[in-house]
Amino acid sequence: xxxxxxxxxxxDISGLSFLSPVVRLVTGEEPAKQVREIGRFIVVxxxxxxxxxxxxxxxxxxHKTKAGEVPTPTVVWDAAGGIWRFHERESAKESAYQLTxxxxxxxxxxxxARLGELDALEAGAKEQLDAAEASSKERFDAIVAPSKAAHExxxxxxxxxxxxxxxxxxxxxxxxxxSPDERSALLREMRAADATAEVEKAKVDALKDAYAxxxxxxxxxxxxxxxxxxxxxxERQFLVKYIDMLSDNSREAKVAVAKQKLDEATAAYDSAxxxxxLYKLGGAVLKRQExxxxxxxxxxxxxxxxxxxxVRSLLCVxxxxxxxxxxxxxxxxxxxxxxxxxxxxxxxxxxxxPVSPLVWLPIIMIIVGGFMPDPENxxxxxxxxxxxxxxxxxxxxxxxxxxxxxxxxxxxxxxVNTALGVASVDKDHMNVARVLRLGFADRLLxxxxxxxxxxxxxxxxxxxxxxxxxxxxxxxxxTSEGIGKFVNDMYTNGSSQSFAQMFVVVFIVGIIGMLLxxxxxxxxxxxxxxxxxxxx
Amino acid sequence: xxxITPFPARMPYLSLEDVSIGFGPARNRVNVLENVNLxxxxxxxxxxxxxxxxxKSTLVSLLAGLEKPTSGKVTMDGRDVTRxxxxxxxxxxxxxxxxxxxxxxxxELAAKQxxxxxxxxxxxxxxxxxxxxxxxxxxxxxxPHELSGGMRQRVSLARTLSMQPDVLLLDEPLSALDALTxxxxxxxxxxxxxxxxxxxxxxxxxxDEAILMADRIIPLTIGPQATLAEAFPxxxxxxxxxxxxxxxxEYQHLKTEITTYLVGLNREARANRGSxxxxxxxxxxxxxxxxxxxxxxGRKLQA
Numbered sequence: 001x002x003x004x005x006x007x008x009x010x011x012d013i014s015g016l017s018f019l020s021p022v023v024r025l026v027t028g029e030e031p032a033k034q035v036r037e038i039g040r041f042i043v044v045x046x047x048x049x050x051x052x053x054x055x056x057x058x059x060x061x062x063h064k065t066k067a068g069e070v071p072t073p074t075v076v077w078d079a080a081g082g083i084w085r086f087h088e089r090e091s092a093k094e095s096a097y098q099l100t101x102x103x104x105x106x107x108x109x110x111x112x113a114r115l116g117e118l119d120a121l122e123a124g125a126k127e128q129l130d131a132a133e134a135s136s137k138e139r140f141d142a143i144v145a146p147s148k149a150a151h152e153x154x155x156x157x158x159x160x161x162x163x164x165x166x167x168x169x170x171x172x173x174x175x176x177x178x179s180p181d182e183r184s185a186l187l188r189e190m191r192a193a194d195a196t197a198e199v200e201k202a203k204v205d206a207l208k209d210a211y212a213x214x215x216x217x218x219x220x221x222x223x224x225x226x227x228x229x230x231x232x233x234x235e236r237q238f239l240v241k242y243i244d245m246l247s248d249n250s251r252e253a254k255v256a257v258a259k260q261k262l263d264e265a266t267a268a269y270d271s272a273x274x275x276x277x278l279y280k281l282g283g284a285v286l287k288r289q290e291x292x293x294x295x296x297x298x299x300x301x302x303x304x305x306x307x308x309x310x311v312r313s314l315l316c317v318x319x320x321x322x323x324x325x326x327x328x329x330x331x332x333x334x335x336x337x338x339x340x341x342x343x344x345x346x347x348x349x350x351x352x353x354p355v356s357p358l359v360w361l362p363i364i365m366i367i368v369g370g371f372m373p374d375p376e377n378x379x380x381x382x383x384x385x386x387x388x389x390x391x392x393x394x395x396x397x398x399x400x401x402x403x404x405x406x407x408x409x410x411x412x413x414x415x416v417n418t419a420l421g422v423a424s425v426d427k428d429h430m431n432v433a434r435v436l437r438l439g440f441a442d443r444l445l446x447x448x449x450x451x452x453x454x455x456x457x458x459x460x461x462x463x464x465x466x467x468x469x470x471x472x473x474x475x476x477x478x479t480s481e482g483i484g485k486f487v488n489d490m491y492t493n494g495s496s497q498s499f500a501q502m503f504v505v506v507f508i509v510g511i512i513g514m515l516l517x518x519x520x521x522x523x524x525x526x527x528x529x530x531x532x533x534x535x536x
Numbered sequence: 537x538x539x540i541t542p543f544p545a546r547m548p549y550l551s552l553e554d555v556s557i558g559f560g561p562a563r564n565r566v567n568v569l570e571n572v573n574l575x576x577x578x579x580x581x582x583x584x585x586x587x588x589x590x591x592k593s594t595l596v597s598l599l600a601g602l603e604k605p606t607s608g609k610v611t612m613d614g615r616d617v618t619r620x621x622x623x624x625x626x627x628x629x630x631x632x633x634x635x636x637x638x639x640x641x642x643x644e645l646a647a648k649q650x651x652x653x654x655x656x657x658x659x660x661x662x663x664x665x666x667x668x669x670x671x672x673x674x675x676x677x678x679x680p681h682e683l684s685g686g687m688r689q690r691v692s693l694a695r696t697l698s699m700q701p702d703v704l705l706l707d708e709p710l711s712a713l714d715a716l717t718x719x720x721x722x723x724x725x726x727x728x729x730x731x732x733x734x735x736x737x738x739x740x741x742x743x744d745e746a747i748l749m750a751d752r753i754i755p756l757t758i759g760p761q762a763t764l765a766e767a768f769p770x771x772x773x774x775x776x777x778x779x780x781x782x783x784x785x786e787y788q789h790l791k792t793e794i795t796t797y798l799v800g801l802n803r804e805a806r807a808n809r810g811s812x813x814x815x816x817x818x819x820x821x822x823x824x825x826x827x828x829x830x831x832x833x834g835r836k837l838q839a
Binding site for chain 1: 600619620621622624625626628630635636649650681
């Protein structure tokens with residue numbers, strides 16, 4: 001029982017109230033009521049989502065775009081898998097590059113074995129594709145052949161009739177009548193012939209389109225067989241590269257080569273005749289030493305994959321959020337404490353709150369750029385470059401500009417809420433403070449801030465939500481590595497695969513935004529002394 | 537030649553001298569309290585009784601130093617009262633507990649401020665003593681919203697007592713409680729008072745409560761321009777037992793007298809109002825909530 005109530009309390013604090021009927025049902029409390037609640041709060045949303053998926057899969061293929069069909073849920077799911085495979089393979093290559101000794105040998109053997117298996121698999125897939133194509137050939141021909149024939153015939157007829165008309169007109173023209181009436185009649189006939197030709201051409205074009213459309217008729221088995229084959233081809237490509245990273249191109253191999261060259265240079269230097277150019281030989285030794293050091297420290301140049309971009313986006317949004325909180329909470333407290341300060345701040349809030357991130361970003365990029373004429377060696381970038389986890393995420397002026405834009409757009413909600421929370425301190429509580437003769441700091445820390453905390457957190461929650469929305473836009477515009485950059489890349493790519501990957505991003509951004517919001521709800525509930533105050 | 541007073545041995549400890557207080561702009565000021573004179577002797581238990589809206593809470597604010605009088609003087613132990621302080625502990629009608637602190641946290645906040653020299657162990661012992669005094673030891677770590685109204689007011693009492701004030705100002709401490717809880721708390725406050733012997737000013741609107749607890753009952757006339765009327769001394773022997781008190785002829789007499797006086801005040805005020813209707817300002821109350829579906833409420837109010 002105690003477990004049950006602890007669980008229910010945890011559910012309540014995390015705001016996942018739809019789970020509480022499940023817990024109650026499992027513990028046998030009013031089953032009929034719980035089933036009803038589950039129906040309403042779990043089954044109905046799930047059904048609604050399924051209806052949405054169905055509508056999507058039906059409607060999407062109806063709209064043709066330059067980037068291909070609008071992807072259906074299945075295609076988007078496959079695209080998500082593709083993104084993940086890309087990430088895994090790049091990570092595998094990265095770790096392969098650094099492997100040494102028996103580990104490397106082991107992986108190499110496994111990879112080679114897999115490569116060996118691929119031949120058979122590919123042959124199988126090819127066979128299946130052929131079979132699928134053969135089985136669908138008849139049906140394909142049945143659909144395509146008539147339209148092909150119609151098109152070809154119309155084309156031939158049109159060509160023939162055109163030729164006939166031209167010949168007839170030429171004949172008439174050569175027997176040119178001398179009277180002006182007959183000449184103008186000839187012109188009229190020629191014009192009429194042109195018009196007829198136009199009409200015929202339009203007909204042929206229409207048939208051609210119909211033929212092209214018929215050719216696009218998709219046969220699911222053929223499509224999936226082709227996809228399977230493509231996937232195997234991709235794997236082969238990866239394995240070849242992977243094996244290269246494990247063998248000839250591994251760091252170990254490169255280091256060995258560099259070492260050998262260094263040894264040679266050293267030997268040449270040591271055994272050189274006294275009259276040889278020792279300066280030149282010594283220089284070669286030094287250069288080889290340096291080369292060896294760089295090789296030893298080298299890393300696989302891993303491209304940005306979506307998971308890494310997501311982490312960078314999160315880093316960026318939290319940097320901006322932190323910045324916003326550090327600015328907004330103290331100012332908000334001052335506003336709440338002093339009506340004069342509030343009056344001074346109001347115009348800025350009113351004026352800057354509605355400004356779009358797309359206006360802030362370029363301005364901030366220029367300003368930040370001004371502070372960092374040489375970003376690589378700027379102290380801030382250098383400092384971030386030394387922090388263990390963060391250094392992998394390339395903190396550059398673009399990152400800082402995006403973070404500052406996030407801060408500028410999101411700080412208002414926290415500021416206004418903090419001011420409101422501080423201003424709404426209970427007069428009786430202040431009277432208690434006066435009777436106790438609490439000093440300013442004690443009043444602030446023991447009365448004012450605890451009172452304002454639920455509202456401050458409500459503001460922070462809104463800020464984080466706004467910040468997350470702003471960030472993706474900022475990244476698209478600034479092409480700072482992150483989710484926004486991924487979308488931008490996919491947009492400029494413009495293949496049907498990248499179109500589907502943009503849909504994947506929609507869901508990823510949505511899910512992350514939802515999780516961030518949930519986290520803030522939990523914080524908000526934990527600081528709320530009055531449970532009614534923390535509405536979801 | 538000395539003036540003969542009812543309490544010759546007692547010097548005024550807490551006093552209001554010709555105190556008036558008004559609110560609003562100087563030209564249009566309405567005095568809530570006018571020419572109020574009050575002197576409370578050390579360790580005396582005085583009850584101020586009056587109708588709601590008469591300015592009882594303003595009186596407490598003046599005594600506490602939370603409000604400054606427009607004219608006149610508030611003194612305690614011969615010194616002017618210029619600001620609130622822990623030597624005059626106030627127990628507010630609405631408890632005024634800090635909702636994010638536990639019972640002990642609320643009391644500790646006060647005790648720590650008043651006795652900054654106490655060590656952590658001493659402070660804890662001090663807090664525990666007062667929690668024990670109001671019988672809340674089992675609820676030591678509970679938050680105010682987990683407590684009943686009576687328990688909250690007990691916490692408030694313990695907090696006020698833990699400051700060890702010289703004067704206790706009780707601003708209708710029990711009027712938000714149900715009758716049973718109120719009786720229990722009255723007894724507790726009386727027991728504590730008899731033990732600790734403090735100067736107490738109790739604001740109340742309950743004649744029984746006043747007679748049960750006070751040495752002197754002072755009615756507050758009906759505002760605006762309210763003032764304190766002639767006091768009714770309560771000479772009933774202590775400790776007073778609420779079960780036998782109602783049988784006591786002196787109690788019955790006193791109750792009739794005070795009630796008659798208050799009813800008379802009310803009648804007088806209504807008669808005054810009859811001749812001169814105070815115009816209400818032409819303002820509508822602000823509605824912060826979304827319009828409710830219950831439309832009958834507004835109509836009922838108009839009727």
